[in-house]
Amino acid sequence: MTASGQMPEAKTVADAPAGNWVDRFAPAPTRPYLRLARADRPIGTWLLLIPCFWGLALAAAADPTGYRLFDVWIALGCTLGAFLMRGAGCTWNDITDRDFDAAVARTKSRPIPSGQVTVKKAVVWMGVQAALAAAILFTFNGLAIALGIASLALVVIYPFAKRFTWWPQVFLGLAFNWGALVAWTAHTGSLSLPPVLLWLSGIAWTLFYDTIYAHQDKEDDALIGVKSTARLFGDANSKLWLRGFWMMAVLLMTVAIALALSDSPQAKMLLALAGAWGFGWHMAWQMTRLDTTDPAKCLVLFRTNRNAGLIPALFLAGAALL
Incomplete structure (x- = not known):
């Protein structure tokens, strides 16, 4: 708060892309709240949304009738729900x-530690977003609704994971890829092994990209006692672990597709599998450019995972049309 009792003038967040739409076009009073929701950094929304696309597209590909009209709403609902x-x-x-963020150079400019938004207002803003997301979820079938509600436990736990485990990326993966289960179930009305394997594939992918992301902060994290896989593996062993994660992600996705499409025409199976293999090649490409001692390069590679995840999404969507 300033001496006049007004909130400080909103400033850009240090790790937001330059010239993002929030900084350029959003009305000034809304900017701190949009920054709090990471609207100025859309990569996280993509990484939450893409597993939804995987689940919906694989469900439609496995369905003899293919896509249904309601799938248009499932896709749109997942998009809006992922943002919210x-x-x-x-x-x-x-x-x-908020206390950790205030001690880290990259995060101290975020709205709460920088004083742009009070904790009370942030709680209200969180409730508004969650309520709007719930309104969308409740248009799906009962099992999809139950799965969506169950994911809240993971959302609540995740911020505390880095306090008690070296593997907080696992908790992030559990939550961020839950949409694969919800979207599959919203289409089929049931849950089976293929979407579970797709979810596990997404968790391995999250371990891959979020370990890269965590290398930006490992020095600050060490000073304040925050745990991460980047700190656990260190610069010496991270690439070995990352190779394991991307291989696991591709293997699990391949098995999920093979099981889901076991009774489908060969062309459909091959097109869907090509997406999984393209997914793996993109992660292999990232590995050739990774330097865990260069925070800027880590951030750039982390953001390219939108494209990595969209590869299987597009191939699965195409397979569902065959």
């Missing part, structure tokens, strides 16, 4: 991490 729940989750994360 990512915003609510990030708001919750910033509420719980």
Whole structure:
């Protein structure tokens, strides 16, 4: 708060892309709240949304009738829901991490530690986002609704994971890839092994990209006692672990596709599998450019995972049309 009792003038967040739409076009009073929801950094919304696309497309590909009209709403609902729940989750994360964020150079400019938004207002903003997401979820079938509600436990736990485990990326993966289960179930009305394997594939992918991301902060994290896989593996062993994660992600996705499409025409199976293999090649490409001692390069590679995840999404969507 300033001496006049007004909130400080909103400033850009250090790790937001330059010239993002929030900084350029959003009305000034809304900017701190949009930044709190990470609207200025859309990569997180993509990473939450893409597993939803995987689950929906694989469900439609496995369905003899293919896509249904309601799938248009499932895709749109998942898109809106990913934006809202990512915003609510990030708001919750910033509420719980406000003291840590104030001690880290990359995060001290976020709205709460910089004084742009009070904790009370952040809680209200989180509730608004979650309520809107719930309104969308409740248009799906009963099992999909139950799965969506169950994911809240993971969202609540995740910010605390780095306090008690070296593997907080696992908790992030559990939450961020839950949409694969919800979207599959929204289409089929049931849950089976293929979407579970797809979810596990997404968790391995999250371990891959979020370990790269965590290398940006490992020095600050060590000073304040925050745990991560980047600190656990160190620069010497990270590449070995990352190779294991991307191989696991591709293997699990391949098995999920093979099981889901076991009775489908060969062309459909091959097209879907090509997506999984393209997914793996993109991660292999990232590995050739990774330097865990260069925070800027880590951030750039982390952001390219939008494209990595969209590769299987597009191939699965195409397979569902065959």
